[in-house]
Amino acid sequence: MAQKRQIHFSAYLVGTGIHVASWRLPSAQRNASIDLEFYKKMAQTAERGKFDIAFIADSLAVNEDSHPNILNRFEPTTLLAALAGATSKIGLVATASTTYHEPYNLARLFASVDHISNGRAGWNMVTTGDATGETGRNFSRQSHVEHDERYKQAEEFIDVVQGLWDSWEDDAFVQDKESGVYFDPQKLHRLHYKGQYYSVQGPLNIGRSRQGQPVIVQAGASEPGQRLAARTAEVVFSHVKDFEKAKAFYKSLKGKLADFGRTPDQLHILQGISPIVADSKEEAEAINRQLHDLLLPEQGLRFLSGYLGKVDFSKYTLDTPAAEVEFPPDNGIQSHFERMTELIQKENPTLRELYALLEGGVNRELVGTPEQIADVLEKWFTEGAADGFMFVAPILPQGLEDFVDKVVPILQERGLYRLDYEGDTLRDHLGLRKPVNRFAANSQVLTNVEA
Amino acid sequence: MAQKRQIHFSAYLVGTGIHVASWRLPSAQRNASIDLEFYKKMAQTAERGKFDIAFIADSLAVNEDSHPNILNRFEPTTLLAALAGATSKIGLVATASTTYHEPYNLARLFASVDHISNGRAGWNMVTTGDATGETGRNFSRQSHVEHDERYKQAEEFIDVVQGLWDSWEDDAFVQDKESGVYFDPQKLHRLHYKGQYYSVQGPLNIGRSRQGQPVIVQAGASEPGQRLAARTAEVVFSHVKDFEKAKAFYKSLKGKLADFGRTPDQLHILQGISPIVADSKEEAEAINRQLHDLLLPEQGLRFLSGYLGKVDFSKYTLDTPAAEVEFPPDNGIQSHFERMTELIQKENPTLRELYALLEGGVNRELVGTPEQIADVLEKWFTEGAADGFMFVAPILPQGLEDFVDKVVPILQERGLYRLDYEGDTLRDHLGLRKPVNRFAANSQVLTNVEA
Known part of the structure; x- marks a missing residue:
C-alpha cells in the first residue's frame, strides 16, 4: 500500500441512537428501530460521508431492561440485503454469533449479502457473552458456553466458514453450452473439515464474490479475543476510552500479527466514539445535558x-x-x-x-465543536491509537448528519480522509487485497509472491 | 370470504429455469442463478402478472450431479429482502429447513423479511430429505434424522416459531416520551416453550408485521406431511401430475382441516405446473424437443x-x-x-x-397454445383439483414472460383471475385474515367469534 494512510469510519446504525434516552427527544422518530426507510437514509448519509462501513450490531435475547432500540429490530443480514439496494459504495457489516449459528448457514448468509451488494459485505464475528443465561434459553441450551471455550469454538467456526467460502474457484463455472459442461470439477473443492466442534464436508452452494470473501470484523478485547483477531480479523472494533491505553492496545494487537504471518496493514483498528458535535461547545453541552435529563x-x-x-x-x-x-x-x-x-x-x-x-452513550471529551472533535480524532489517528473510528452516535440520525456535514470536511481538508471512494468493494475501501482461493493450484505461489 | 373464488399463482424462480438443460439454450443468460438483476426482473414480471407469490426454493447441499441452477445461488431470505425493494405487491416466499436451523434464528429471518417487505413474507417449511446423507455432513451430524422423526420435530419447531412471532402485541410499543415508558410490559409475552426437541424462552426481538405473521407454506405429501399441513399450513405446494389423483389429494387434505378447527378456505392448494406455451402447438413442441435434445x-x-x-x-x-x-x-x-x-x-x-x-421439467400435457394451457388450468381449478398453481417454468425468464403475457389475460377474461391486486400484503392476496395474537387478552374471544 503505497497510498497515504487515511482514517476509516464505520457508522453504527441503531434506531434513534445509542443513548438509552435518545428515543425521548422531541425530534426522535417513533418506530425508528424497525423503519426500513429510516435505515436506508442513515446508510445513505454515511455513504455521503464516504464512510467505509454501515454497521448493524446484534443480540440474541432481550428483556425488560434492554436498550429500547434493540427490542423491535431487523435481523441484520436481511437488513444488509435491503440496504444494499439503497446504496452503491459503502461496506455493509453485521454482527453474527459463532455460538448460536451453524457455520454452513452463516457462511451462506454473508456470502449471499456479498453477492447482493456486489462485494461490500463484512461479518462481525462475536462469540456472544451471556451473563444472564437468557440467550442460551432461547436456543434450547441449559447453560452458556464458557468464555475461553467459546473462543476455541470460534476458531474452528471461522476456519469452516472461510474454507466454505472458497468452495468454488473464481473461474469454476465455465458454462460451456456447446459441450454441456457447466463447471470444471477440478475447481470445485470440498472442505472435509473435522475438528473438535465441527465436521463440515462442503461444498458451499454459492461461489466467491467480486471481493473474494466478506471482510472479517471482530471486537474481542480479551486475550483469546486478541489472539483470534490477530489470526483472522481484518477490522477490529475497540472501545478503549483512554488515549494511552488505546495506544497500548493498538501496539499490542498489531504486534501479534507477525505471529500469524500477517502485516500491520492487514488489520484496521477502529476505536468506538460517541461524540456530540455542535457549532459551539455550549450548544453541544446543552444537548448532552438534555439527554442526561431525559435518562x-x-x-x-x-x-x-x-x-x-x-x-x-x-x-x-x-x-x-x-x-x-x-x-x-x-x-x-x-x-x-x-x-x-x-x-x-x-x-x-x-x-x-x-x-x-x-x-451513557456519550464520550465526555468528545462534546464540542467540529474542530475540537477533529483534533481529538487526528491525535488518535496520527499518534498510533487508531486506524479509524466506529462512530456510535448518541442521537440518530441527527448525530450522523452533523458529523458528516461538519467534522468530515475538516478531516478531508487536513488530508486525513478520502474525498471520494476509490473503489467499489469493502476491501477496496480498506486497502485489503482480494484473498487468493486457498484451493487454487497456484495459491501457494501467489501467496509467497505477494507476502 | 364472500368474494368470488379466484386462481392463485406462485412463480418458482430458479436461474435459467427448472429444465436441467435450460442453461444450454442460446438465449440462456450466463450466471443467471447468481445475478440479482435477473431475479429482480423475474419478480417484477410475476408482479406484472398479478401473481400472489415469488418463490425461492432451497437446499443445503450440492454435489457434482446437482441441478446447475442451484450450484451457485443466493441464500433465500437475503434474496427475498433484496427483492422486496424491487417490488411492492407480490408475496415473497422462501424455503427453509426445520431440521438444520434454530427456531429463534429462523423466526427472526422471516419476521425481518416480513417487515422489510411491509407484510409480504411467507415461509415454506421443509424438513429436508437427505437420501445421500450429504446435508447432515454439512452440519456436523453423523446421520440424517428419519422421516417421521423429522415431522415430529417440525411440529415443535413451527409451534416455537409462531409463538415467538407473537412475543409483542401489536400495540405493545407505546413509546410515551413524556413518562419514559417505551413499551407496555403487559403486552410483552415470553413463550416458555418446553418440548421434546426444543426449549425456547423468548421473547423474540422483533414485533409483528402489517400482516401479523408470515404466511406458512408447506409441500409434504406423505401422511405426516399432510397432517402437519392440515394443522398449520396456509398454502400447500403439491406436485401431483394426474388429474384424478390431484382431486383425491385436494379432497383428502381439505377434509383434514376440520380436525384442527379450520375451514377449507384457510388453506390453498397450489399444484406444480411446468408448461411450455407458444402461439401454436407445433412451436411449443419444437421448444420442448430443443430442450430434450440439449439434455x-x-x-x-x-x-x-x-x-x-x-x-x-x-x-x-x-x-x-x-x-x-x-x-x-x-x-x-x-x-x-x-x-x-x-x-x-x-x-x-x-x-x-x-x-x-x-x-424433465416439462408437463407433457401442458405443451401447447395459451388457450390449451388455460383450458387445463381452468379444469383443474373449477373441478376441485387445485386452488391455483405453482408455476415452475422450464425456461426462465422466457417461460414466465410468455405465461404472463399470453395465458394470464385469458384467465382474466374468463373471470378466473384477478385483474389487479386488491390489497398490499400476502395475506390480502390469499384472502387470509391477519392472525390474532395468541397472547392478547381478547384473543380467545375473537377466535371463537371468527371461527
Whole structure:
C-alpha cells in the first residue's frame, strides 16, 4: 500500500441512537428501530460521508431492561440485503454469533449479502457473552458456553466458514453450452473439515464474490479475543476510552500479527466514539445535558445489569456508592466489566452517576465543536491509537448528519480522509487485497509472491 | 370470504429455469442463478402478472450431479429482502429447513423479511430429505434424522416459531416520551416453550408485521406431511401430475382441516405446473424437443440420483430398462420416489427415457397454445383439483414472460383471475385474515367469534 494512510469510519446504525434516552427527544422518530426507510437514509448519509462501513450490531435475547432500540429490530443480514439496494459504495457489516449459528448457514448468509451488494459485505464475528443465561434459553441450551471455550469454538467456526467460502474457484463455472459442461470439477473443492466442534464436508452452494470473501470484523478485547483477531480479523472494533491505553492496545494487537504471518496493514483498528458535535461547545453541552435529563436513573441501571450480569439493584438506593454493589461472577462482556471496575475505583460514583459515566452513550471529551472533535480524532489517528473510528452516535440520525456535514470536511481538508471512494468493494475501501482461493493450484505461489 | 373464488399463482424462480438443460439454450443468460438483476426482473414480471407469490426454493447441499441452477445461488431470505425493494405487491416466499436451523434464528429471518417487505413474507417449511446423507455432513451430524422423526420435530419447531412471532402485541410499543415508558410490559409475552426437541424462552426481538405473521407454506405429501399441513399450513405446494389423483389429494387434505378447527378456505392448494406455451402447438413442441435434445442422458440420470439416493448407474447402460435398476432404501423425497416407481411400472422406460419422463421439467400435457394451457388450468381449478398453481417454468425468464403475457389475460377474461391486486400484503392476496395474537387478552374471544 503505497497510498497515504487515511482514517476509516464505520457508522453504527441503531434506531434513534445509542443513548438509552435518545428515543425521548422531541425530534426522535417513533418506530425508528424497525423503519426500513429510516435505515436506508442513515446508510445513505454515511455513504455521503464516504464512510467505509454501515454497521448493524446484534443480540440474541432481550428483556425488560434492554436498550429500547434493540427490542423491535431487523435481523441484520436481511437488513444488509435491503440496504444494499439503497446504496452503491459503502461496506455493509453485521454482527453474527459463532455460538448460536451453524457455520454452513452463516457462511451462506454473508456470502449471499456479498453477492447482493456486489462485494461490500463484512461479518462481525462475536462469540456472544451471556451473563444472564437468557440467550442460551432461547436456543434450547441449559447453560452458556464458557468464555475461553467459546473462543476455541470460534476458531474452528471461522476456519469452516472461510474454507466454505472458497468452495468454488473464481473461474469454476465455465458454462460451456456447446459441450454441456457447466463447471470444471477440478475447481470445485470440498472442505472435509473435522475438528473438535465441527465436521463440515462442503461444498458451499454459492461461489466467491467480486471481493473474494466478506471482510472479517471482530471486537474481542480479551486475550483469546486478541489472539483470534490477530489470526483472522481484518477490522477490529475497540472501545478503549483512554488515549494511552488505546495506544497500548493498538501496539499490542498489531504486534501479534507477525505471529500469524500477517502485516500491520492487514488489520484496521477502529476505536468506538460517541461524540456530540455542535457549532459551539455550549450548544453541544446543552444537548448532552438534555439527554442526561431525559435518562431515568433506574432505567440506566437496569440497562447496565443486562450487560454486566443480573444485579439486584433493589437492595440499593440511587445514592449508594457503586463500590458497595455486589456484581455477579462475570460471564458477560469482559471489556465492559473491566472498564466499570476501573471507573468505580477511579471516580467513586454513586449508582445514580454510574450509568452516565459508563454507558451513557456519550464520550465526555468528545462534546464540542467540529474542530475540537477533529483534533481529538487526528491525535488518535496520527499518534498510533487508531486506524479509524466506529462512530456510535448518541442521537440518530441527527448525530450522523452533523458529523458528516461538519467534522468530515475538516478531516478531508487536513488530508486525513478520502474525498471520494476509490473503489467499489469493502476491501477496496480498506486497502485489503482480494484473498487468493486457498484451493487454487497456484495459491501457494501467489501467496509467497505477494507476502 | 364472500368474494368470488379466484386462481392463485406462485412463480418458482430458479436461474435459467427448472429444465436441467435450460442453461444450454442460446438465449440462456450466463450466471443467471447468481445475478440479482435477473431475479429482480423475474419478480417484477410475476408482479406484472398479478401473481400472489415469488418463490425461492432451497437446499443445503450440492454435489457434482446437482441441478446447475442451484450450484451457485443466493441464500433465500437475503434474496427475498433484496427483492422486496424491487417490488411492492407480490408475496415473497422462501424455503427453509426445520431440521438444520434454530427456531429463534429462523423466526427472526422471516419476521425481518416480513417487515422489510411491509407484510409480504411467507415461509415454506421443509424438513429436508437427505437420501445421500450429504446435508447432515454439512452440519456436523453423523446421520440424517428419519422421516417421521423429522415431522415430529417440525411440529415443535413451527409451534416455537409462531409463538415467538407473537412475543409483542401489536400495540405493545407505546413509546410515551413524556413518562419514559417505551413499551407496555403487559403486552410483552415470553413463550416458555418446553418440548421434546426444543426449549425456547423468548421473547423474540422483533414485533409483528402489517400482516401479523408470515404466511406458512408447506409441500409434504406423505401422511405426516399432510397432517402437519392440515394443522398449520396456509398454502400447500403439491406436485401431483394426474388429474384424478390431484382431486383425491385436494379432497383428502381439505377434509383434514376440520380436525384442527379450520375451514377449507384457510388453506390453498397450489399444484406444480411446468408448461411450455407458444402461439401454436407445433412451436411449443419444437421448444420442448430443443430442450430434450440439449439434455445429456447421463446428466439427467446423475441428477435423478441426487434426488432418489445414490444409484450406481455405472452398472447399467442407457438402454437398460429402469425396472432393472436397484434403487437404495428411500430416505429422500417420498413423493418423488413414489412417482418414479409408478412411472416405471406403467411405462416401462429405459434409463435414457427415465429422466425426461420423471423430471424433465416439462408437463407433457401442458405443451401447447395459451388457450390449451388455460383450458387445463381452468379444469383443474373449477373441478376441485387445485386452488391455483405453482408455476415452475422450464425456461426462465422466457417461460414466465410468455405465461404472463399470453395465458394470464385469458384467465382474466374468463373471470378466473384477478385483474389487479386488491390489497398490499400476502395475506390480502390469499384472502387470509391477519392472525390474532395468541397472547392478547381478547384473543380467545375473537377466535371463537371468527371461527
